[in-house]
Amino acid sequence: MDAKLRSRELLEGLTGAYPRALYRAMGFSDDDLAKPLIAIVNSWNELNPGHFHLQSLARRVKEGVWAAGGMPVEFNTIAICDGIAQGRGMYYVLPSREVVAASIELMVEANRCDGLVMLCSCDKIVPGMLMAAARLDLPTIFLTGGPMRPWVRDGESLVLCDIKEGMGRLQAGAMDEKDFRLLEANACPGPGSCSMMGTASTMSCIVEALGLSLPGCATMPSLDARRFRLARQTGQRIVELTRINKKATTFLTPEAFENAIRLFLAVGGSTNALLHLPALAAELGRRLSLDTFDALSRQTPLLAKFKPASPFTIQDFDEAGGVGAVLKRLEPLLHLEVETVSGETLGERLKKATVQRPEVIRPLDDPLAPEGGIAILKGNLAPRGAVVKQSGVVPQMLYHRGPARVFESEEGVRDCLLAGQVQKGDVLVIRNEGPRGGPGMRELSIPAAMLVGMGLGDWVAMVTDGRYSGATRGPCIGHVSPEAAAGGPIAVVRDGDEIEIDIPRRRLELLVPKEELTARLESWSPRTPPIRKGFLGFYAAHVTSADKGAVLDSSGSSHS
Numbered sequence: 001m002d003a004k005l006r007s008r009e010l011l012e013g014l015t016g017a018y019p020r021a022l023y024r025a026m027g028f029s030d031d032d033l034a035k036p037l038i039a040i041v042n043s044w045n046e047l048n049p050g051h052f053h054l055q056s057l058a059r060r061v062k063e064g065v066w067a068a069g070g071m072p073v074e075f076n077t078i079a080i081c082d083g084i085a086q087g088r089g090m091y092y093v094l095p096s097r098e099v100v101a102a103s104i105e106l107m108v109e110a111n112r113c114d115g116l117v118m119l120c121s122c123d124k125i126v127p128g129m130l131m132a133a134a135r136l137d138l139p140t141i142f143l144t145g146g147p148m149r150p151w152v153r154d155g156e157s158l159v160l161c162d163i164k165e166g167m168g169r170l171q172a173g174a175m176d177e178k179d180f181r182l183l184e185a186n187a188c189p190g191p192g193s194c195s196m197m198g199t200a201s202t203m204s205c206i207v208e209a210l211g212l213s214l215p216g217c218a219t220m221p222s223l224d225a226r227r228f229r230l231a232r233q234t235g236q237r238i239v240e241l242t243r244i245n246k247k248a249t250t251f252l253t254p255e256a257f258e259n260a261i262r263l264f265l266a267v268g269g270s271t272n273a274l275l276h277l278p279a280l281a282a283e284l285g286r287r288l289s290l291d292t293f294d295a296l297s298r299q300t301p302l303l304a305k306f307k308p309a310s311p312f313t314i315q316d317f318d319e320a321g322g323v324g325a326v327l328k329r330l331e332p333l334l335h336l337e338v339e340t341v342s343g344e345t346l347g348e349r350l351k352k353a354t355v356q357r358p359e360v361i362r363p364l365d366d367p368l369a370p371e372g373g374i375a376i377l378k379g380n381l382a383p384r385g386a387v388v389k390q391s392g393v394v395p396q397m398l399y400h401r402g403p404a405r406v407f408e409s410e411e412g413v414r415d416c417l418l419a420g421q422v423q424k425g426d427v428l429v430i431r432n433e434g435p436r437g438g439p440g441m442r443e444l445s446i447p448a449a450m451l452v453g454m455g456l457g458d459w460v461a462m463v464t465d466g467r468y469s470g471a472t473r474g475p476c477i478g479h480v481s482p483e484a485a486a487g488g489p490i491a492v493v494r495d496g497d498e499i500e501i502d503i504p505r506r507r508l509e510l511l512v513p514k515e516e517l518t519a520r521l522e523s524w525s526p527r528t529p530p531i532r533k534g535f536l537g538f539y540a541a542h543v544t545s546a547d548k549g550a551v552l553d554s555s556g557s558s559h560s
Contacts, residue, residue, distance in 0.1 A: 003245030006112045006138075007037035028071065035071040036242045038235075039113040041104055041132075043079035043125045050121035050200060051079045053191040053222055054145055057231045061117050061143060064235020070115070070242065072235070077103045079125045082443060082469065083160060083194070087411070090442035091531070093124055094275070094435070094467075095539045098552050100128025105135055114138070115242035117234060121145030121192070121222075123199035123470065126207060127276035133212070133248040134283035139241040140248040141341045142213040143234045144204040146222035147314040148192030150307075157315070158187050160194040161308040161471040164446055168453020171418060192222025195314045196307035199470030202269035203276060208323040209260040211251045211340030215349055219318035241341060252284060255335035259346065261293060262333055265300040265372025266326055267317075268309055268391035270470025271478060274374065275441075278549030290385040290547050294376035294506065301367030302391050303329055304360060308452075308473050309392045312360055320360035324353035329364050377477060377508040380517060381463070381489050381499065384481035384547045390503050392473030398504055400461050400475060401511075402427045404497040409433065410466070414447045417454065424459040427499040431490045432527070433466030434483025435550040439531055439540035445469035448476045461501055463508070465490050465546070477501065477508065481547040485526060492520035 010019045011033050020033055040061055044054035058074055065072035080089075080096050108116065116138055118129040126144060133140040150157040166183050169175035193200035204218040214234060220226050257277070264273050274293055281288035303326060306312045327334065328350050336347030355361050362368055373391035378384075390398070402425040407413040413430050416422055428451075435441040448468050451457055457474035465483035468476050482488030489510060493499075498511040510517065531537050542552045 003243060005036055005114045007114050010112050032071045035069055036114040036239055037112070038065045038070040038072050038115045038117065038238055038242065039108055039111070040072050040074040040117050040119060041129065042074055042076050042119045043121070044076060045079055047084065048079050048081040048122060049148065049188060049191050050081065050145055050193040054119050054121070057143060057145065057228065058119055060228050060231035061119065061235040064232040065239055068236040068239035070239040073113070075107055079120070079122060082123045082199070082445070086446060091438055091440040091536060093443070094441045094550060095439070095536060097124040097128040097131070097279070098539070099535070100125055101131040101135065104129065104132035108136055108138070115238045116140040117238050118142045119145070121200055121204070123203070123272060126200070126203035127279065130207070130276070130280050131283050134252055134280055137247045137249050139238065139246055140212065141234055141238045141241060142207045142217070143231055144207060144213060144217055146192055146220055146224070146227050147195040147201060148188060148190050149221055150195045150313045150315055151186040151189050153186070157311065157313045158183060159196045159307050159313055160187055161196050161198070161449065163187050164449030165308065165453035167446065168450035171450065172454040174455070190223065194471070196471045197268055197270065197305070197309070197314070199270040199272040201314050202264060202273050202470055205267065205269065205323050206260045206264055206273060206277070209263040209327065210256050211338060211346060212248070214342055215324055216322055219314055219322040221315060221318065237341060249284065250339055251341065252280070253338060254286070256338045257281065257288065258296065259327070259334050259338065261296050262300045262330055263323065263326055265297050265374060266303045266330055268302060268305045268373030268389065271374065271387045271389050271468060271472070272470050274387050274479065275467070275546060275550050279551045282549055282551050290376045290387070293374055297372035297374050300330070300333065300372040301364060302369040302372055303362045303364070303367050305368060305391055308471050316357065316360050320357035321353060321355050324350065325355040325361050328353040328355060329361060332364065375503050375506060377501070377503065377506050379507045379509040381493070381508045381510040382480045383489070384545065385479070386463070386477050386481065386508050387479040388475070388477045388503060389472065393475050393503065394458050396458060397461065397475040400427070400501045401498060402461065404429045404493050404495060404499050406431070406493055406495050410442055410444050410447060413444070417447055417450050422456060422460055424456070426460050427501070428460060428462045429490065429493050429499070430462065430464040430466060431484035431493070433464055434485055435543040435546055436540050437465065437483050437485030439529070439536050439543070441467050441546065441550055443467045443469050445472065448472045448474060463490070463499065467546070475501065479546040481545045483545060486545060487521065487524060487526065489517060489521065492517070492524055
């Protein structure tokens with residue numbers, strides 16, 4: 001039996017004449033207005049290559065909705081590209097996640113939509129839409145936009161992160177200007193998200209592993225004909241989910257979260273997932289701690305690595321079988337009874353999954369590493385934790401001890417790198433870049449990649465209360481909590497202090513006497529907030545710490 005449609009609250013009876021008249025102004029008929037009202041939530045814009053093609057996918061989704069007996073209505077939300085919003089623009093990127101979620105909530109609740117198709121790509125938009133899906137708890141299905149194809153030159157696949165590392169090679173004299181310009185001109189050959197295991201690909205894979213998109217959605221290329229067919233199928237399927245009132249929380253169970261985290265760990269996914277999954281859990285009234293990620297990482301082998309941690313791209317991942325193939329490898333560790341939007345359990349889905357390229361996705365008993373891609377470090381420098389992508393760290397830097405070089409912003413460390421003033425052995429400490437202190441928790445994407453490109457990734461570590469690109473590699477430790485602006489110990493590190501990083505033992509220690517550290521903290525006072533107006537001012541006043549997902553909290557205890 002069909003579920004009672006929310007849209008009837010607006011569209012039926014005498015008072016429904018008002019909204020019915022307005023819908024008729026857009027060409028909808030009486031027959032249309034009797035159908036399920038399906039919102040196509042689209043993040044298309046012309047400021048972001050990951051979203052540039054989403055209009056054409058939306059048309060196919062709407063065809064599917066119409067064919068299945070629904071009434072599709074499309075609206076847009078914002079979508080910022082992390083790669084474009086470098087430097088000053090990066091302050092606004094993580095906060096945009098909250099705006100994405102809120103804008104969807106407002107549109108859908110005001111219009112009493114019955115079901116949702118989330119059409120999205122890229123770093124903060126997919127998690128923002130996940131948060132909205134949990135908040136609204138309506139029948140929901142995702143269609144992620146897919147990766148752009150890589151540029152292949154002399155048999156090597158090159159993508160966006162190669163440009164960032166190329167900056168460092170150019171600066172170090174290891175690459176000439178002509179080759180760098182050629183790389184810049186070709187590394188992004190068309191629309192789609194970046195073909196590396198950055199946050200965009202990571203979150204798309206997590207969506208599929210949660211069961212919220214149809215099989216294969218995460219990795220098939222953005223302009224592949226399969227994706228356009230999948231778009232139509234997605235439109236058809238949301239109408240069915242709406243008719244039976246299969247809500248988002250049906251799929252967002254603790255067991256599905258564990259499956260998705262294991263998938264994320266097995267492919268060396270982005271550290272930004274440790275902001276987004278806790279934020280999603282918070283929408284569901286659950287606490288997802290950093291300790292949970294670390295415990296699962298110790299139990300989940302690393303089965304695959306992708307750009308920049310290996311030569312393989314997301315196209316290689318797709319050819320190998322995509323998310324389904326990794327889940328097939330992980331099958332003994334998974335909860336197979338969880339439901340998915342296709343109507344199958346995960347176990348039923350995996351009966352059709354195969355590994356096509358075993359050199360890309362390794363067997364469970366012959367992994368790349370015995371632990372997953374992420375490690376959580378704790379110690380007197382990060383009492384509530386810090387995050388490192390251990391799958392991207394060379395063995396010799398799994399343990400490192402060196403003198404601190406302290407910078408108060410991303411610009412400070414970037415200038416130091418460009419001036420060639422970094423010494424082998426240094427630990428570069430970049431503070432006041434946390435959720436509150438930035439504000440906005442900027443990613444130190446370019447400095448981290450330059451460090452590797454300059455040949456220093458095997459000798460120099462970075463530690464910050466900010467974050468990194470999902471595609472960062474090297475000994476780059478982020479999300480230090482508490483952050484400097486909240487009086488965390490990172491606020492009182494001084495030049496020359498010895499810092500010990502021990503990834504196997506999960507330790508991050510400032511090697512100064514306890515009494516000295518206590519005295520420094522007691523005499524510390526916060527700096528004046530750099531931005532106190534507009535949305536960033538509001539965000540800084542209400543955002544929680546990184547270990548809690550950097551979500552907004554109106555209770556007044558956000559910085560504790």
